[in-house]
Amino acid sequence: MHEHMKPTPLPNKFFTPTVVLILMIAINGLIFLALRFFFGIGAVTNLDNQHPWGIWIGIDVAAGVALAAGGFTTAALGHIIHREHYHVITRPALLTALLGYTFVAISVGVDLGRYYDIWHPLIMWNGNSALFEVGICVMIYLTVLYIEFLPIVTERFIGKVNLPGALSKLNKSVDKLLRALDRGLDKTMFIFIIAGVVLSCLHQSSLGTLMVIAGPKMHPLWQTPVLPLLFLLSAIAVGFPMVIMESLIASKSFGLKPEMDVLSRLGRIVAPLLGIYLAFKIGDMFIRETFVYLTDFTLESVMFSIEIIIGVVIPLRMFLSEEVRNSRSLILTASFLVIFGVFLNRLNNFLIAYTPPYAQNGYFPSIGEISVTLGFIAIEILLYRLIVKNFPVIAVPVKQTSPKTKYSIRGI
């Protein structure tokens, strides 16, 4: 290896015209968010007693959890099956999962009528509730993600602790503390990594169980007892495309050379994963004979067809081609289609398929709901940029001065 890839804080400046635009979207979202807290959910959203859940649950939470799946799939690949080749992407994937889940939790809080009671599930249990399972798993997994991120923080500060003013006396002891923490984490990290994968599989599937109880209120194209399995398989399938997309966009935004060899290798795994998902989805459709609904021209049948053809079949075919996997723009397109497919699937499951029995009118998100959703995505992007500028997350080539350190679980 002539060149060694090492995660390093990036030197780019924070503000660019695009960043300013994203900042404005974020601020707009925060304004509507404030209105929600002052005047209630009804004042900002189009929700009513027939449509209790809108895009804050369908997109921010359901799609948010699915699209943060890159964290556990790369952790499984890099750390559990030990494919060292992929270590350059584990840290960015971890950061996206961390931000993704943080905003899933915040979005849940925004949507809860009594957000200040969000801690209730910790002591008030209902083992029969799929939502309870999702809630507890996400809470623990979020903690696990922060623990997994800690080594990046310790690595950033060890030997560089420089507290301001009077606190500078503490520099040495803080440094010692960080080193102790680092050593402890190094020894125990595998516990958290396995736990992260187990917890992810549990709540990704339980998120599918969530809508099962709605029974006939959900369109038969989506309502199936295997929903949890479909949710899990699609989450696993979308993990790597998400990592590929982030990596390509980040490398473009920061002016780095894209890790094409790693990404195309990663792309090879996507087609089989998508294939398994598609097989179960189609199989379920034939076993329950729901394909009859596809012959009617309805919103449901159109959305279902888009989800399957554009979101699964086309990218599946694309990922099978070596030419696509080796082309920067084509693999980005294919990845984007998979992400779009899973995003649409979650939206369909939670909103389109949900046909309340007494609705006077349909649900379409309000300006406020859309603003908050976009605002949160914007804040995530800004935080990602801020963190990769200040912490060693993205790997850049460095001249090898010392012998390559032995493999460690932290990903370098």
Added chain:
Amino acid sequence: MAKQSRRNFLKTAAAVGATATGMSVLSPKKAEAAPENILSVDRMGVLVDTTVCIGCRRCEWACKQAHDLPAGNIESYNDEATFDKKRRPDDTALTVVNKYPTENKPHVPTYLKVQCMHCDKPACVSACIVGAFSKKENGSVVWDGSKCIGCRYCMVACPFQIPAFEFEKALEPKIMKCDFCFERTKEGKLPACVDICPVETLTYGKRSDLIQLAEERLKLYPDRYKNKIFGETEVGGTSWLYLASNDFQKMDFPKLGAAPAPGVSESIQHGIFAYFIPPVAFYALLGGIMYITKNKDKSEEE
């Protein structure tokens, strides 16, 4: 990790396994981690005979009085125009009466009182993340405001689309639905709507007795009724039962099977979490894979 010895790995892994097993041993306690859900043989119910109802809407007024909701002047409930629109129970009215044409007698309308059905196997009790709903011994399904976090999953789950949410409240929004006058019946009083009904559309009693009574009426007056007791079997049975001369689906009742609403979801849930065995086994499997591939790594390096 690389520095970690095989023994250390096994030791920590064993500790994790032991903790997890410990949790699964404690799982009999987990059975209690579910809200109160009593299906007493003596549970009460109400039989609604829609062929008797005159649409006076006194029940709506009495319900609001009993639940401290602004009820207004009782005379205002005589306004026929209210029936122009089909209404649903919401946070301002826990029960409403709607008007439908009668199939055989076009000149006599059928009035239908709508409220929570108080299911025997309630979806809301099963779904609620914090167990804020419970099915009481007397048959009522009751919401506990001290637990609720306002997630509105009960509204997603309810097959009758009954729970309503105070969307306009920024603080302490409530889930509003008929509570079968839980506080009144505790004191031996009748539910407010049953108490005020001037024509005995509503009969309050033991659910088993009410089914008998309904069957008798169906037998005595086969021309008066459609031969069906709505609520006897729907979603596993409901405490509120309906008789009508109309087809129930034509009066906006949802078409429901006899399977309890939470059935499938609960079996999936308990299948995945059978005494924590599947998650623990999965953890162990991943640990094993990690250990094997790590050793393979080492032997390749040597």
